[in-house]
Amino acid sequence: MLAMIRRKMKFQREADPVWADQISQQPGIDRIWSCVQCGTCSGTCPLSIYMDFTPRRVVALVREGFRGDALGCQTIWLCASCYSCTAHCPQNVHITDLMYRLKREAIQYRMFPKRFPIPVLAREFFRLVQRHGRNSEVWLVVRMALKSNPFALLSMAKYGFGLLRTGRLSLRQDRIQRTKELQRELSAPQEEPQ
Amino acid sequence: MSTAQKPARRDGYVYFPGCALSANGIAYDESLRTLYRLLGLGLRELEDWNCCGATAYMSIDEGSAFLLSARNLSIAHRMGAEEVLAPCSACYLVLRKTQDYVAHHPSVRRKVTESLERAGLGPLNTVRVRHPLEVLYNDVGVARIQSLTTRKWRGGRIACYYGCQVVRPYDEVDKPYNPMRMDELMQAVGAPTTDYSLKTKCCGGSLTGTTAEVGLRLNYILLKEAARKGAQAIVTICPLCQFNLDVYQKEIARQSGERFDMPVLFFTQVLGWALGGEPRELGLHRSLAGQSLIQRWFAAKEEVEAYV
Numbered sequence: 001m002l003a004m005i006r007r008k009m010k011f012q013r014e015a016d017p018v019w020a021d022q023i024s025q026q027p028g029i030d031r032i033w034s035c036v037q038c039g040t041c042s043g044t045c046p047l048s049i050y051m052d053f054t055p056r057r058v059v060a061l062v063r064e065g066f067r068g069d070a071l072g073c074q075t076i077w078l079c080a081s082c083y084s085c086t087a088h089c090p091q092n093v094h095i096t097d098l099m100y101r102l103k104r105e106a107i108q109y110r111m112f113p114k115r116f117p118i119p120v121l122a123r124e125f126f127r128l129v130q131r132h133g134r135n136s137e138v139w140l141v142v143r144m145a146l147k148s149n150p151f152a153l154l155s156m157a158k159y160g161f162g163l164l165r166t167g168r169l170s171l172r173q174d175r176i177q178r179t180k181e182l183q184r185e186l187s188a189p190q191e192e193p194q
Numbered sequence: 195m196s197t198a199q200k201p202a203r204r205d206g207y208v209y210f211p212g213c214a215l216s217a218n219g220i221a222y223d224e225s226l227r228t229l230y231r232l233l234g235l236g237l238r239e240l241e242d243w244n245c246c247g248a249t250a251y252m253s254i255d256e257g258s259a260f261l262l263s264a265r266n267l268s269i270a271h272r273m274g275a276e277e278v279l280a281p282c283s284a285c286y287l288v289l290r291k292t293q294d295y296v297a298h299h300p301s302v303r304r305k306v307t308e309s310l311e312r313a314g315l316g317p318l319n320t321v322r323v324r325h326p327l328e329v330l331y332n333d334v335g336v337a338r339i340q341s342l343t344t345r346k347w348r349g350g351r352i353a354c355y356y357g358c359q360v361v362r363p364y365d366e367v368d369k370p371y372n373p374m375r376m377d378e379l380m381q382a383v384g385a386p387t388t389d390y391s392l393k394t395k396c397c398g399g400s401l402t403g404t405t406a407e408v409g410l411r412l413n414y415i416l417l418k419e420a421a422r423k424g425a426q427a428i429v430t431i432c433p434l435c436q437f438n439l440d441v442y443q444k445e446i447a448r449q450s451g452e453r454f455d456m457p458v459l460f461f462t463q464v465l466g467w468a469l470g471g472e473p474r475e476l477g478l479h480r481s482l483a484g485q486s487l488i489q490r491w492f493a494a495k496e497e498v499e500a501y502v
Binding site for chain 2: 047078080082096100101107122123125129133134136137155162166167177181182184185186
Protein backbone atom coordinates (compact mmCIF):
# COMPACT_ATOMS: atom_id res chain seq x y z
CA MET A 1 0.00 0.00 0.00
CA LEU A 2 2.75 2.40 0.93
CA ALA A 3 4.43 1.72 -2.39
CA MET A 4 1.40 3.17 -4.16
CA ILE A 5 1.53 6.47 -2.36
CA ARG A 6 3.45 9.01 -4.36
CA ARG A 7 4.11 12.62 -3.73
CA LYS A 8 2.91 14.74 -6.59
CA MET A 9 4.47 18.01 -5.56
CA LYS A 10 7.96 18.80 -6.70
CA PHE A 11 10.66 20.60 -4.78
CA GLN A 12 13.07 22.94 -6.42
CA ARG A 13 16.06 21.19 -4.90
CA GLU A 14 15.17 18.13 -7.01
CA ALA A 15 15.49 20.12 -10.20
CA ASP A 16 18.67 20.32 -12.23
CA PRO A 17 18.78 23.66 -14.04
CA VAL A 18 22.20 22.88 -15.51
CA TRP A 19 20.67 19.94 -17.36
CA ALA A 20 18.01 22.24 -18.82
CA ASP A 21 20.74 24.56 -20.07
CA GLN A 22 22.62 21.66 -21.64
CA ILE A 23 19.55 20.37 -23.43
CA SER A 24 18.66 23.74 -24.84
CA GLN A 25 22.07 24.05 -26.49
CA GLN A 26 21.19 21.21 -28.85
CA PRO A 27 20.50 22.51 -32.38
CA GLY A 28 16.83 23.31 -32.73
CA ILE A 29 15.90 23.04 -29.06
CA ASP A 30 16.89 26.53 -27.85
CA ARG A 31 13.35 27.75 -28.52
CA ILE A 32 11.99 26.00 -25.40
CA TRP A 33 12.70 29.20 -23.45
CA SER A 34 10.09 30.97 -25.59
CA CYS A 35 7.30 28.53 -24.71
CA VAL A 36 4.29 30.35 -23.24
CA GLN A 37 2.61 27.15 -22.03
CA CYS A 38 -0.44 27.73 -24.21
CA GLY A 39 -1.05 24.01 -24.72
CA THR A 40 -1.53 24.13 -28.49
CA CYS A 41 0.92 21.22 -28.76
CA SER A 42 -1.12 19.05 -26.40
CA GLY A 43 -4.33 19.98 -28.18
CA THR A 44 -3.08 19.10 -31.62
CA CYS A 45 -1.17 15.96 -30.61
CA PRO A 46 -3.11 12.84 -31.71
CA LEU A 47 -1.47 10.83 -28.94
CA SER A 48 -1.64 13.20 -25.97
CA ILE A 49 -4.75 11.43 -24.65
CA TYR A 50 -2.60 8.34 -24.03
CA MET A 51 0.35 10.17 -22.48
CA ASP A 52 1.18 10.42 -18.79
CA PHE A 53 2.45 13.99 -19.31
CA THR A 54 1.12 16.07 -22.18
CA PRO A 55 3.74 17.68 -24.46
CA ARG A 56 3.13 21.06 -22.82
CA ARG A 57 3.98 19.58 -19.42
CA VAL A 58 7.09 17.90 -20.82
CA VAL A 59 8.36 21.27 -22.04
CA ALA A 60 7.70 22.73 -18.57
CA LEU A 61 9.43 19.81 -16.83
CA VAL A 62 12.50 20.12 -19.06
CA ARG A 63 12.74 23.85 -18.59
CA GLU A 64 12.64 23.53 -14.81
CA GLY A 65 15.20 20.73 -14.95
CA PHE A 66 13.14 17.75 -13.71
CA ARG A 67 15.26 15.25 -15.55
CA GLY A 68 13.91 12.05 -14.02
CA ASP A 69 10.30 12.82 -14.90
CA ALA A 70 11.13 14.00 -18.39
CA LEU A 71 13.25 10.95 -19.23
CA GLY A 72 11.19 8.31 -17.46
CA CYS A 73 7.78 9.22 -18.85
CA GLN A 74 5.87 7.30 -21.51
CA THR A 75 5.15 10.47 -23.43
CA ILE A 76 8.45 10.52 -25.30
CA TRP A 77 7.88 6.94 -26.52
CA LEU A 78 4.32 7.52 -27.63
CA CYS A 79 5.43 10.48 -29.73
CA ALA A 80 5.18 9.23 -33.31
CA SER A 81 7.15 12.18 -34.74
CA CYS A 82 4.22 13.56 -36.74
CA TYR A 83 5.42 17.15 -36.16
CA SER A 84 1.90 18.42 -35.54
CA CYS A 85 3.03 20.23 -32.37
CA THR A 86 6.03 21.76 -34.15
CA ALA A 87 3.92 22.94 -37.08
CA HIS A 88 1.23 24.47 -34.88
CA CYS A 89 3.37 26.00 -32.13
CA PRO A 90 2.83 29.79 -32.14
CA GLN A 91 6.27 30.25 -30.53
CA ASN A 92 8.09 28.01 -33.00
CA VAL A 93 9.30 25.58 -30.34
CA HIS A 94 10.68 22.43 -31.99
CA ILE A 95 8.85 20.04 -29.69
CA THR A 96 9.40 16.96 -31.88
CA ASP A 97 13.15 17.56 -31.75
CA LEU A 98 12.94 17.92 -27.98
CA MET A 99 11.16 14.53 -27.79
CA TYR A 100 13.95 12.97 -29.89
CA ARG A 101 16.56 14.51 -27.61
CA LEU A 102 14.85 13.05 -24.53
CA LYS A 103 14.53 9.63 -26.19
CA ARG A 104 18.26 9.58 -26.90
CA GLU A 105 19.20 10.38 -23.34
CA ALA A 106 16.66 7.91 -21.93
CA ILE A 107 18.13 5.14 -24.09
CA GLN A 108 21.69 6.14 -23.26
CA TYR A 109 21.02 5.93 -19.50
CA ARG A 110 18.46 3.09 -19.82
CA MET A 111 15.76 5.16 -18.19
CA PHE A 112 12.86 3.72 -20.16
CA PRO A 113 10.35 1.18 -18.79
CA LYS A 114 11.84 -2.33 -18.98
CA ARG A 115 10.72 -4.50 -21.92
CA PHE A 116 8.92 -1.49 -23.34
CA PRO A 117 8.79 -2.36 -27.05
CA ILE A 118 9.20 1.11 -28.58
CA PRO A 119 12.80 1.85 -27.49
CA VAL A 120 13.67 -1.79 -28.20
CA LEU A 121 12.41 -1.36 -31.76
CA ALA A 122 14.46 1.79 -32.20
CA ARG A 123 17.63 0.11 -30.93
CA GLU A 124 17.22 -3.03 -33.06
CA PHE A 125 16.50 -0.90 -36.12
CA PHE A 126 19.65 1.08 -35.40
CA ARG A 127 21.76 -2.07 -35.17
CA LEU A 128 20.35 -3.64 -38.35
CA VAL A 129 21.01 -0.52 -40.40
CA GLN A 130 24.43 -0.02 -38.81
CA ARG A 131 25.45 -3.49 -39.93
CA HIS A 132 23.68 -3.92 -43.30
CA GLY A 133 22.87 -0.37 -44.42
CA ARG A 134 19.25 -1.35 -44.89
CA ASN A 135 16.31 -2.42 -42.83
CA SER A 136 14.52 -5.76 -43.03
CA GLU A 137 11.00 -5.65 -41.65
CA VAL A 138 10.74 -9.34 -40.84
CA TRP A 139 13.96 -9.56 -38.89
CA LEU A 140 13.33 -6.27 -37.18
CA VAL A 141 9.95 -7.47 -35.91
CA VAL A 142 11.36 -10.83 -34.83
CA ARG A 143 14.23 -9.23 -32.91
CA MET A 144 12.00 -6.66 -31.29
CA ALA A 145 9.55 -9.34 -30.14
CA LEU A 146 12.26 -11.59 -28.75
CA LYS A 147 13.62 -8.74 -26.66
CA SER A 148 10.31 -7.34 -25.44
CA ASN A 149 7.37 -9.72 -25.70
CA PRO A 150 7.88 -13.04 -27.57
CA PHE A 151 4.14 -13.75 -27.52
CA ALA A 152 3.62 -10.78 -29.80
CA LEU A 153 5.05 -12.92 -32.61
CA LEU A 154 1.94 -15.11 -32.51
CA SER A 155 -0.36 -12.17 -33.05
CA MET A 156 1.87 -10.80 -35.80
CA ALA A 157 1.96 -14.09 -37.71
CA LYS A 158 -1.60 -13.52 -38.90
CA TYR A 159 -0.51 -10.44 -40.84
CA GLY A 160 2.49 -12.25 -42.30
CA PHE A 161 0.43 -14.64 -44.40
CA GLY A 162 -1.45 -11.94 -46.29
CA LEU A 163 1.75 -10.01 -46.90
CA LEU A 164 3.57 -13.09 -48.18
CA ARG A 165 0.68 -13.97 -50.49
CA THR A 166 0.73 -10.51 -52.06
CA GLY A 167 4.51 -10.44 -52.39
CA ARG A 168 4.98 -7.67 -49.84
CA LEU A 169 7.20 -9.55 -47.44
CA SER A 170 10.76 -10.59 -48.06
CA LEU A 171 12.54 -12.99 -45.72
CA ARG A 172 15.90 -11.94 -47.08
CA GLN A 173 18.02 -9.40 -45.20
CA ASP A 174 18.51 -6.64 -47.73
CA ARG A 175 21.97 -5.03 -47.63
CA ILE A 176 23.98 -2.42 -49.45
CA GLN A 177 27.11 -3.32 -51.45
CA ARG A 178 29.55 -0.90 -49.85
CA THR A 179 28.90 -1.56 -46.17
CA LYS A 180 32.53 -0.70 -45.37
CA GLU A 181 32.10 2.78 -46.81
CA LEU A 182 29.01 3.36 -44.71
CA GLN A 183 30.63 2.06 -41.53
CA ARG A 184 33.64 4.27 -42.09
CA GLU A 185 31.36 7.24 -42.45
CA LEU A 186 29.46 6.37 -39.27
CA SER A 187 32.60 5.67 -37.24
CA ALA A 188 32.88 9.19 -35.83
CA PRO A 189 33.95 9.48 -32.21
CA GLN A 190 30.79 9.90 -30.16
CA GLU A 191 30.30 13.27 -28.54
CA GLU A 192 28.80 13.14 -25.06
CA PRO A 193 26.09 13.91 -24.41
CA GLN A 194 25.11 13.87 -28.03
CA MET B 195 -5.22 24.75 -60.28
CA SER B 196 -1.75 25.09 -61.65
CA THR B 197 -1.42 25.11 -65.39
CA ALA B 198 2.30 25.81 -65.50
CA GLN B 199 3.98 23.34 -67.80
CA LYS B 200 7.67 22.85 -67.91
CA PRO B 201 9.37 20.61 -70.43
CA ALA B 202 9.86 17.06 -69.17
CA ARG B 203 13.45 16.36 -68.23
CA ARG B 204 14.50 13.23 -70.06
CA ASP B 205 17.67 12.60 -68.12
CA GLY B 206 15.45 12.35 -65.14
CA TYR B 207 15.32 12.45 -61.43
CA VAL B 208 17.42 10.23 -59.27
CA TYR B 209 14.98 8.04 -57.41
CA PHE B 210 15.51 6.96 -53.81
CA PRO B 211 13.05 4.11 -53.17
CA GLY B 212 13.96 3.36 -49.55
CA CYS B 213 13.30 0.18 -47.61
CA ALA B 214 9.49 0.41 -47.50
CA LEU B 215 9.13 0.71 -51.27
CA SER B 216 11.26 -2.37 -51.81
CA ALA B 217 9.18 -4.51 -49.43
CA ASN B 218 5.68 -3.95 -48.08
CA GLY B 219 5.15 -0.80 -50.14
CA ILE B 220 6.32 -2.33 -53.42
CA ALA B 221 3.06 -1.33 -55.10
CA TYR B 222 4.11 2.32 -54.63
CA ASP B 223 7.40 1.59 -56.40
CA GLU B 224 5.67 -0.29 -59.24
CA SER B 225 2.99 2.34 -59.77
CA LEU B 226 5.46 5.24 -59.59
CA ARG B 227 7.71 3.66 -62.23
CA THR B 228 4.69 2.93 -64.45
CA LEU B 229 3.34 6.44 -64.07
CA TYR B 230 6.70 7.99 -64.87
CA ARG B 231 6.99 5.82 -67.96
CA LEU B 232 3.51 6.87 -69.11
CA LEU B 233 4.45 10.51 -68.58
CA GLY B 234 7.70 10.06 -70.50
CA LEU B 235 9.81 11.03 -67.50
CA GLY B 236 13.09 9.34 -66.73
CA LEU B 237 13.77 7.66 -63.41
CA ARG B 238 17.22 6.45 -62.39
CA GLU B 239 17.51 4.56 -59.14
CA LEU B 240 19.96 5.96 -56.59
CA GLU B 241 22.99 3.70 -56.73
CA ASP B 242 23.70 1.59 -53.61
CA TRP B 243 21.33 3.67 -51.47
CA ASN B 244 21.15 3.04 -47.74
CA CYS B 245 18.26 3.22 -45.29
CA CYS B 246 17.23 6.75 -44.32
CA GLY B 247 17.14 5.81 -40.64
CA ALA B 248 13.50 6.93 -40.31
CA THR B 249 12.41 7.95 -36.83
CA ALA B 250 14.41 5.23 -35.08
CA TYR B 251 17.84 6.68 -35.84
CA MET B 252 16.85 10.10 -34.57
CA SER B 253 15.85 8.41 -31.31
CA ILE B 254 19.25 6.79 -30.87
CA ASP B 255 21.86 9.01 -32.41
CA GLU B 256 21.02 12.21 -34.25
CA GLY B 257 24.50 12.59 -35.70
CA SER B 258 24.36 9.16 -37.37
CA ALA B 259 20.87 9.91 -38.63
CA PHE B 260 22.21 12.90 -40.55
CA LEU B 261 25.16 10.86 -41.82
CA LEU B 262 22.90 8.20 -43.34
CA SER B 263 21.15 10.89 -45.36
CA ALA B 264 24.41 12.61 -46.20
CA ARG B 265 25.68 9.44 -47.88
CA ASN B 266 22.56 9.18 -50.04
CA LEU B 267 22.70 12.85 -50.97
CA SER B 268 26.35 12.70 -51.88
CA ILE B 269 25.83 9.60 -54.06
CA ALA B 270 22.97 11.42 -55.78
CA HIS B 271 25.28 14.33 -56.44
CA ARG B 272 27.95 12.00 -57.81
CA MET B 273 25.38 10.58 -60.21
CA GLY B 274 25.04 14.07 -61.62
CA ALA B 275 21.58 14.64 -60.21
CA GLU B 276 20.24 17.99 -59.21
CA GLU B 277 17.16 16.49 -57.68
CA VAL B 278 16.45 13.37 -55.70
CA LEU B 279 12.95 11.96 -55.62
CA ALA B 280 11.88 10.46 -52.29
CA PRO B 281 8.33 9.07 -52.32
CA CYS B 282 8.39 7.65 -48.79
CA SER B 283 7.41 10.18 -46.13
CA ALA B 284 10.12 9.13 -43.71
CA CYS B 285 12.84 9.22 -46.38
CA TYR B 286 11.63 12.56 -47.68
CA LEU B 287 11.60 14.18 -44.26
CA VAL B 288 14.94 12.81 -43.07
CA LEU B 289 16.73 13.92 -46.26
CA ARG B 290 15.07 17.31 -46.13
CA LYS B 291 15.80 17.76 -42.44
CA THR B 292 19.44 16.82 -42.93
CA GLN B 293 19.83 19.55 -45.51
CA ASP B 294 18.13 22.04 -43.23
CA TYR B 295 20.36 21.19 -40.25
CA VAL B 296 23.53 21.12 -42.33
CA ALA B 297 22.66 24.55 -43.67
CA HIS B 298 21.72 26.16 -40.37
CA HIS B 299 23.79 24.47 -37.66
CA PRO B 300 27.59 24.72 -38.02
CA SER B 301 28.19 21.83 -35.57
CA VAL B 302 26.12 19.48 -37.74
CA ARG B 303 27.75 20.74 -40.91
CA ARG B 304 31.24 20.14 -39.51
CA LYS B 305 30.48 16.58 -38.46
CA VAL B 306 28.81 15.68 -41.75
CA THR B 307 31.65 17.13 -43.81
CA GLU B 308 34.33 15.32 -41.80
CA SER B 309 32.50 12.00 -41.96
CA LEU B 310 31.93 12.19 -45.70
CA GLU B 311 35.62 12.87 -46.20
CA ARG B 312 36.61 9.96 -43.98
CA ALA B 313 34.47 7.60 -46.06
CA GLY B 314 35.82 8.93 -49.33
CA LEU B 315 32.43 10.24 -50.32
CA GLY B 316 32.12 13.49 -52.18
CA PRO B 317 31.26 16.77 -50.54
CA LEU B 318 27.64 17.38 -49.59
CA ASN B 319 26.13 19.53 -52.27
CA THR B 320 22.80 21.07 -52.68
CA VAL B 321 20.80 18.29 -54.24
CA ARG B 322 17.16 19.27 -54.10
CA VAL B 323 14.95 16.80 -52.24
CA ARG B 324 11.57 16.37 -53.86
CA HIS B 325 8.40 14.38 -53.40
CA PRO B 326 6.51 12.93 -56.39
CA LEU B 327 3.27 14.68 -55.35
CA GLU B 328 4.91 18.04 -55.73
CA VAL B 329 6.77 17.05 -58.91
CA LEU B 330 3.54 15.88 -60.55
CA TYR B 331 1.75 19.02 -59.44
CA ASN B 332 4.43 21.58 -60.27
CA ASP B 333 6.57 20.10 -63.06
CA VAL B 334 3.95 18.07 -64.92
CA GLY B 335 0.87 20.04 -63.93
CA VAL B 336 -2.75 19.21 -63.32
CA ALA B 337 -3.80 20.27 -66.83
CA ARG B 338 -1.30 17.98 -68.52
CA ILE B 339 -2.31 15.02 -66.38
CA GLN B 340 -5.93 15.73 -67.26
CA SER B 341 -5.13 15.87 -70.97
CA LEU B 342 -3.25 12.55 -70.81
CA THR B 343 -6.10 10.75 -69.07
CA THR B 344 -7.37 7.90 -71.23
CA ARG B 345 -9.70 6.07 -68.86
CA LYS B 346 -12.95 7.16 -67.35
CA TRP B 347 -13.13 6.79 -63.59
CA ARG B 348 -15.75 4.22 -62.60
CA GLY B 349 -14.94 4.03 -58.92
CA GLY B 350 -16.51 5.74 -55.94
CA ARG B 351 -15.59 8.75 -53.87
CA ILE B 352 -12.18 8.86 -52.31
CA ALA B 353 -10.65 10.53 -49.28
CA CYS B 354 -7.17 11.93 -49.89
CA TYR B 355 -4.93 11.23 -46.92
CA TYR B 356 -1.61 13.08 -46.75
CA GLY B 357 -0.35 11.88 -43.38
CA CYS B 358 2.22 13.79 -41.40
CA GLN B 359 5.84 13.97 -42.46
CA VAL B 360 5.41 15.07 -46.07
CA VAL B 361 3.44 18.20 -45.20
CA ARG B 362 5.15 18.94 -41.86
CA PRO B 363 7.31 20.60 -40.69
CA TYR B 364 8.43 21.62 -44.20
CA ASP B 365 5.72 23.03 -46.42
CA GLU B 366 7.27 22.60 -49.87
CA VAL B 367 5.17 19.63 -50.95
CA ASP B 368 1.85 21.11 -49.91
CA LYS B 369 0.25 23.35 -47.29
CA PRO B 370 0.47 21.93 -43.77
CA TYR B 371 -3.08 22.93 -42.85
CA ASN B 372 -5.41 21.93 -45.65
CA PRO B 373 -3.32 20.36 -48.40
CA MET B 374 -5.24 20.02 -51.68
CA ARG B 375 -2.73 19.03 -54.35
CA MET B 376 -3.55 15.33 -54.23
CA ASP B 377 -7.26 16.20 -54.28
CA GLU B 378 -6.71 18.31 -57.40
CA LEU B 379 -4.79 15.54 -59.14
CA MET B 380 -7.52 13.03 -58.32
CA GLN B 381 -10.22 15.36 -59.60
CA ALA B 382 -8.20 15.92 -62.77
CA VAL B 383 -8.54 12.23 -63.67
CA GLY B 384 -12.23 12.28 -62.79
CA ALA B 385 -12.14 10.77 -59.31
CA PRO B 386 -14.45 12.63 -56.92
CA THR B 387 -12.93 13.46 -53.53
CA THR B 388 -14.57 14.05 -50.17
CA ASP B 389 -13.74 16.57 -47.50
CA TYR B 390 -11.48 14.81 -45.06
CA SER B 391 -10.64 16.85 -42.01
CA LEU B 392 -8.21 14.19 -40.78
CA LYS B 393 -6.13 14.35 -43.96
CA THR B 394 -2.98 15.32 -42.06
CA LYS B 395 -3.62 13.46 -38.80
CA CYS B 396 -0.95 10.94 -37.95
CA CYS B 397 -1.55 7.18 -38.45
CA GLY B 398 0.78 6.45 -35.55
CA GLY B 399 3.56 5.00 -37.69
CA SER B 400 5.13 1.99 -36.05
CA LEU B 401 2.85 2.22 -32.99
CA THR B 402 0.55 -0.37 -34.60
CA GLY B 403 3.38 -2.86 -34.13
CA THR B 404 4.67 -1.71 -30.77
CA THR B 405 1.60 -0.44 -28.89
CA ALA B 406 -1.30 -1.94 -30.82
CA GLU B 407 -4.09 -0.64 -28.57
CA VAL B 408 -3.00 2.91 -29.39
CA GLY B 409 -1.93 2.43 -33.02
CA LEU B 410 -5.05 0.55 -34.06
CA ARG B 411 -7.27 3.16 -32.43
CA LEU B 412 -5.69 5.96 -34.46
CA ASN B 413 -6.27 4.02 -37.66
CA TYR B 414 -9.83 3.16 -36.64
CA ILE B 415 -10.55 6.89 -36.34
CA LEU B 416 -9.07 7.54 -39.79
CA LEU B 417 -11.15 4.78 -41.44
CA LYS B 418 -14.32 5.70 -39.60
CA GLU B 419 -14.09 9.37 -40.51
CA ALA B 420 -13.40 8.59 -44.18
CA ALA B 421 -16.47 6.34 -44.28
CA ARG B 422 -18.57 8.96 -42.48
CA LYS B 423 -17.64 11.52 -45.11
CA GLY B 424 -18.89 9.17 -47.81
CA ALA B 425 -15.54 7.92 -49.07
CA GLN B 426 -15.32 4.38 -50.41
CA ALA B 427 -11.55 4.39 -50.60
CA ILE B 428 -8.56 6.17 -49.12
CA VAL B 429 -5.72 7.37 -51.35
CA THR B 430 -2.39 8.14 -49.74
CA ILE B 431 1.17 9.27 -50.48
CA CYS B 432 2.93 7.33 -47.71
CA PRO B 433 3.87 3.63 -47.55
CA LEU B 434 3.49 3.45 -43.78
CA CYS B 435 0.01 5.01 -43.83
CA GLN B 436 -0.98 2.58 -46.58
CA PHE B 437 0.42 -0.34 -44.60
CA ASN B 438 -1.38 0.57 -41.38
CA LEU B 439 -4.76 1.32 -42.95
CA ASP B 440 -4.63 -1.66 -45.32
CA VAL B 441 -2.99 -4.50 -43.42
CA TYR B 442 -4.56 -3.81 -40.02
CA GLN B 443 -8.01 -3.01 -41.44
CA LYS B 444 -9.42 -6.49 -40.88
CA GLU B 445 -8.21 -6.51 -37.28
CA ILE B 446 -9.63 -3.02 -36.70
CA ALA B 447 -12.98 -4.17 -38.09
CA ARG B 448 -12.92 -7.23 -35.84
CA GLN B 449 -12.08 -5.26 -32.70
CA SER B 450 -14.50 -2.41 -33.32
CA GLY B 451 -17.32 -4.64 -34.55
CA GLU B 452 -17.76 -2.41 -37.57
CA ARG B 453 -17.57 -3.33 -41.20
CA PHE B 454 -14.68 -1.92 -43.14
CA ASP B 455 -13.65 -3.11 -46.56
CA MET B 456 -12.05 -0.01 -47.92
CA PRO B 457 -9.33 0.01 -50.58
CA VAL B 458 -6.27 1.95 -49.44
CA LEU B 459 -4.35 2.99 -52.53
CA PHE B 460 -1.33 5.03 -53.50
CA PHE B 461 -2.09 8.15 -55.50
CA THR B 462 0.31 6.87 -58.16
CA GLN B 463 -1.88 3.78 -58.62
CA VAL B 464 -4.98 5.87 -59.37
CA LEU B 465 -3.10 8.26 -61.67
CA GLY B 466 -1.27 5.41 -63.40
CA TRP B 467 -4.53 3.59 -64.10
CA ALA B 468 -6.20 6.73 -65.42
CA LEU B 469 -3.31 7.27 -67.81
CA GLY B 470 -3.65 3.74 -69.19
CA GLY B 471 -1.43 1.57 -66.96
CA GLU B 472 -2.36 -2.05 -66.41
CA PRO B 473 -3.60 -3.08 -62.94
CA ARG B 474 -0.82 -5.60 -62.42
CA GLU B 475 2.02 -3.26 -63.30
CA LEU B 476 0.49 -0.77 -60.86
CA GLY B 477 0.55 -3.34 -58.05
CA LEU B 478 -3.21 -3.13 -57.52
CA HIS B 479 -3.30 -6.85 -56.69
CA ARG B 480 -1.12 -6.23 -53.63
CA SER B 481 -3.76 -4.52 -51.49
CA LEU B 482 -5.25 -6.70 -48.77
CA ALA B 483 -8.40 -4.71 -47.99
CA GLY B 484 -11.17 -3.89 -50.43
CA GLN B 485 -10.02 -6.24 -53.20
CA SER B 486 -13.58 -6.74 -54.52
CA LEU B 487 -13.95 -3.00 -55.07
CA ILE B 488 -10.45 -2.72 -56.53
CA GLN B 489 -11.19 -5.42 -59.09
CA ARG B 490 -14.45 -3.76 -60.07
CA TRP B 491 -12.99 -0.24 -60.29
CA PHE B 492 -9.78 -1.09 -62.08
CA ALA B 493 -10.91 -3.78 -64.50
CA ALA B 494 -8.01 -4.91 -66.68
CA LYS B 495 -10.01 -5.22 -69.89
CA GLU B 496 -11.55 -1.80 -69.49
CA GLU B 497 -12.26 -0.31 -72.89
CA VAL B 498 -10.06 2.72 -73.32
CA GLU B 499 -12.30 5.70 -73.84
CA ALA B 500 -11.39 9.15 -74.90
CA TYR B 501 -11.82 11.26 -71.82
CA VAL B 502 -11.03 14.88 -72.16
